[in-house]
Amino acid sequence: MSDLQTRQLLPVEAYRSPDWLERERQAIFSRAWSFAGLESDLEAPGDYRVLPAGQASLILLRDQDGALRAFHNICRHRGTELLEGCGKLGRTIVCPYHKWSYDLEGALLGMPEQRACFAGLDKAALGLHRAALACFKGMVFLHPDAEPAVAFEDWIGALQGSLWPHDFAEMSEAPPLLYETRCNWKIFFENVVDGYHLAFLHENTLGGPKPLENVWERHGRHLVWYSTEGGGKSCLPAAAAEALAQSGTTRIKGAESGSYPGVIALYPSTFITASPYEFAVSTLQPLGPALTRIRTRGWGRRERSWFGGSSAASAQAQAEPEVIRLEDLDKHPMESADFMLEDLWICEKIQRSIASRFFSVGALAEGPGCESPLVWFQTQVLQDLGETA
Ligand code: FES
Numbered sequence: 556m557s558d559l560q561t562r563q564l565l566p567v568e569a570y571r572s573p574d575w576l577e578r579e580r581q582a583i584f585s586r587a588w589s590f591a592g593l594e595s596d597l598e599a600p601g602d603y604r605v606l607p608a609g610q611a612s613l614i615l616l617r618d619q620d621g622a623l624r625a626f627h628n629i630c631r632h633r634g635t636e637l638l639e640g641c642g643k644l645g646r647t648i649v650c651p652y653h654k655w656s657y658d659l660e661g662a663l664l665g666m667p668e669q670r671a672c673f674a675g676l677d678k679a680a681l682g683l684h685r686a687a688l689a690c691f692k693g694m695v696f697l698h699p700d701a702e703p704a705v706a707f708e709d710w711i712g713a714l715q716g717s718l719w720p721h722d723f724a725e726m727s728e729a730p731p732l733l734y735e736t737r738c739n740w741k742i743f744f745e746n747v748v749d750g751y752h753l754a755f756l757h758e759n760t761l762g763g764p765k766p767l768e769n770v771w772e773r774h775g776r777h778l779v780w781y782s783t784e785g786g787g788k789s790c791l792p793a794a795a796a797e798a799l800a801q802s803g804t805t806r807i808k809g810a811e812s813g814s815y816p817g818v819i820a821l822y823p824s825t826f827i828t829a830s831p832y833e834f835a836v837s838t839l840q841p842l843g844p845a846l847t848r849i850r851t852r853g854w855g856r857r858e859r860s861w862f863g864g865s866s867a868a869s870a871q872a873q874a875e876p877e878v879i880r881l882e883d884l885d886k887h888p889m890e891s892a893d894f895m896l897e898d899l900w901i902c903e904k905i906q907r908s909i910a911s912r913f914f915s916v917g918a919l920a921e922g923p924g925c926e927s928p929l930v931w932f933q934t935q936v937l938q939d940l941g942e943t944a
């Protein structure tokens with residue numbers, strides 16, 4: 556492979572320009588499937604959660620018949636966001652501004668002074684905008700379009716039949732984690748799929764594998780990481796994994812084989828990490844050209860129960876966690892014993908360098924276990940923006 560094939564494709568502007576991010580919001584994030592939670596997060600009719608999806612805010616709820624539904628969180632009167640956070644609805648969604656009301660299937664029911672103020676209004680045309688929803692192995696994925704250009708089955712593609720290692724019914728959830736990091740979302744993504752750094756930056760945490768002991772494979776638009784050294788290392792941020800380390804191990808059959816998928820990067824914003832006894836899903840959300848929010852939820856095998864079982868965990872999943880920022884840490888990220896904080900430290904250091912006119916990417920390490928995945932990722936970003944690599 557020549558170095559022409561393994562080279563930085565995105566210009567510096569892609570990592571710092573508000574205009575570039577706006578184009579990505581339109582072309583990538585407002586047209587993307589992303590992880591929204593578990594089906595079991597919403598147990599009873601009326602349970603709801605508000606979730607970001609690109610620039611959109613979406614409502615995921617369980618309707619009176621027990622079906623999950625997804626809508627845009629936008630009142631059809633003058634656009635007020637209808638709901639916040641999570642909670643339980645009665646039979647209706649009522650806008651706080653002028654009290655237009657909708658049923659849990661999204662239909663507009665009525666409004667104050669309907670006859671006097673809105674005579675002849677076609678209420679049937681003013682139901683909530685639907686979003687698309689797909690359930691997969693207990694997980695819920697949302698897409699802002701009611702009829703996405705790429706159906707979920709096509710987006711998830713070949714991964715649908717692959718080894719997704721855990722059954723949530725047998726797992727307990729760790730407290731969720733919420734990070735805000737001062738870097739462009741692509742720097743974070745590129746770091747996730749960079750197999751070259753694992754043995755070096757994470758020498759004292761993950762401790763490997765070495766660059767040639769891991770492989771990234773392409774599955775459609777997604778990337779799947781395998782260690783040829785086998786599974787077994789913790790894949791969770793230390794904040795969650797510490798509790799796990801206290802108890803005995805339940806290995807999943809076949810998990811030690813070299814083909815265990817340790818990380819699945821679902822383009823553009825969902826990352827699944829798995830070990831023989833843990834499972835985590837992270838989603839990223841760009842807040843600005845140099846600011847990214849990352850939410851991580853992690854689960855462990857129930858035999859190694861963390862925090863009192865599933866009901867306690869589901870309560871934790873409902874609560875909005877405190878935001879973790881590097882500048883608030885009381886120790887250096889490299890002394891945190893947490894590979895996630897080590898990663899964020901590097902991402903922010905690169906972002907600061909990008910502000911300098913002396914910044915450039917000198918070279919990228921060839922090979923599917925090294926930095927070639929960065930090029931595959933950048934190619935997709937350029938494709939989505941209508942530019943050629
Ligand atoms: S904006 Fe919702 S009722 Fe007016």
Ligand SMILES: [Fe+2]
Binds near residue numbers: 746756
């Ligand atoms: Fe890393």
